[in-house]
Amino acid sequence: MAAGTGPGGAFAGRRVLLVGVGGIGTAVAERLAAAGARLVGTHHGAGDTAAAVAARLPDGSWAGAVRLDVTDPADVERVAGTGGLAPTLLGGLDTLVVTTGHRHPLRLLTDTDDATVGDILDTELRGPMLLVRAVLPGMLAAGFGRIVVIGSDSGRAGTLGDAVSSAARAGLGGLARSVARETARSDVTINVVSPGPTDTPLLAGMLADDGLTGTVMAGTVRAVPKGRPARTAEVAAAVAHLASADAGFTTGQVLSVSGGLTM
Ligand SMILES: NC(=O)c1ccc[n+]([C@@H]2O[C@H](COP(=O)([O-])OP(=O)(O)OC[C@H]3O[C@@H](n4cnc5c(N)ncnc54)[C@H](O)[C@@H]3O)[C@@H](O)[C@H]2O)c1
Numbered sequence: 001m002a003a004g005t006g007p008g009g010a011f012a013g014r015r016v017l018l019v020g021v022g023g024i025g026t027a028v029a030e031r032l033a034a035a036g037a038r039l040v041g042t043h044h045g046a047g048d049t050a051a052a053v054a055a056r057l058p059d060g061s062w063a064g065a066v067r068l069d070v071t072d073p074a075d076v077e078r079v080a081g082t083g084g085l086a087p088t089l090l091g092g093l094d095t096l097v098v099t100t101g102h103r104h105p106l107r108l109l110t111d112t113d114d115a116t117v118g119d120i121l122d123t124e125l126r127g128p129m130l131l132v133r134a135v136l137p138g139m140l141a142a143g144f145g146r147i148v149v150i151g152s153d154s155g156r157a158g159t160l161g162d163a164v165s166s167a168a169r170a171g172l173g174g175l176a177r178s179v180a181r182e183t184a185r186s187d188v189t190i191n192v193v194s195p196g197p198t199d200t201p202l203l204a205g206m207l208a209d210d211g212l213t214g215t216v217m218a219g220t221v222r223a224v225p226k227g228r229p230a231r232t233a234e235v236a237a238a239v240a241h242l243a244s245a246d247a248g249f250t251t252g253q254v255l256s257v258s259g260g261l262t263m
Pocket of ligand 1: 019020021022023024025043044045068069070071099100101102103123150151152153194195196197198199200201202203
């Protein structure tokens with residue numbers, strides 16, 4: 001077994017709430033569990049693979065899957081708050097990884113209705129913000145915590161037809177920078193990992209579209225200097241670094257893992 005992996009690995013004793021076990025979330029679960037972490041994963045609707053992923057992880061690393069809708073503040077508190085389901089299942093909580101995203105076709109802002117605007121902002125900005133607020137008291141009381149939110153390079157560069165999501169992702173940077181200041185005197189950090197196109201069912205579905213969505217996404221993949229989408233394990237590696245105990249001096253950052261798409 002490689003150094004830093006398994007029950008005695010770099011994440012031994014760590015207790016992780018992983019919100020969203022989709023394409024990227026699955027790779028995060030595998031990476032952290034292989035390094036010794038114990039996880040609670042959340043599921044919400046179609047495309048979630050929490051049960052299948054749990055079966056592949058090392059014995060003892062999966063503490064359970066819980067249903068969570070991040071658009072519902074009471075649900076967030078029920079799962080992630082002090083005394084909530086996740087800290088109870090894990091015997092505490094020192095790490096939060098949020099991967100929530102909204103599967104939606106790209107559409108010009110002028111063609112986007114109020115309900116869609118609200119839905120995307122709730123899932124990609126307000127939900128992660130509520131989660132961060134819910135876990136912070138416990139982390140600050142314990143004197144240690146790692147928060148990593150998955151954003152998107154659309155928050156840096158913008159994407160044609162994705163104005164609302166891009167605004168939400170840019171907002172995650174502001175959230176991280178502000179909370180990093182609020183927590184700076186403790187060993188609690190918060191960072192954003194910002195992928196470009198990443199090889200997941202989400203991307204495959206967008207590329208298969210024969211309208212604006214497929215055209216824009218194919219162009220975005222072509223624009224990646226490294227010439228291909230990220231592998232989910234490459235995004236998970238960045239999450240693992242920022243969630244590691246060693247990364248305590250890195251906070252309030254947005255780290256692009258996009259093959260140079262934005263620099
Ligand atoms: N795959 C890519 O090419 C790519 C590129 C850049 C950014 N991202 C972002 O990375 C994140 C993960 O992407 P992915 O490819 O794994 O997508 P995915 O669709 O597989 O995962 C998204 C997860 O969010 C969960 N989710 C959605 N709405 C929720 C809600 N209301 N409450 C709780 N959970 C909810 C889903 O159940 C799913 O587990 C997303 O934010 C996505 O936008 C992905």
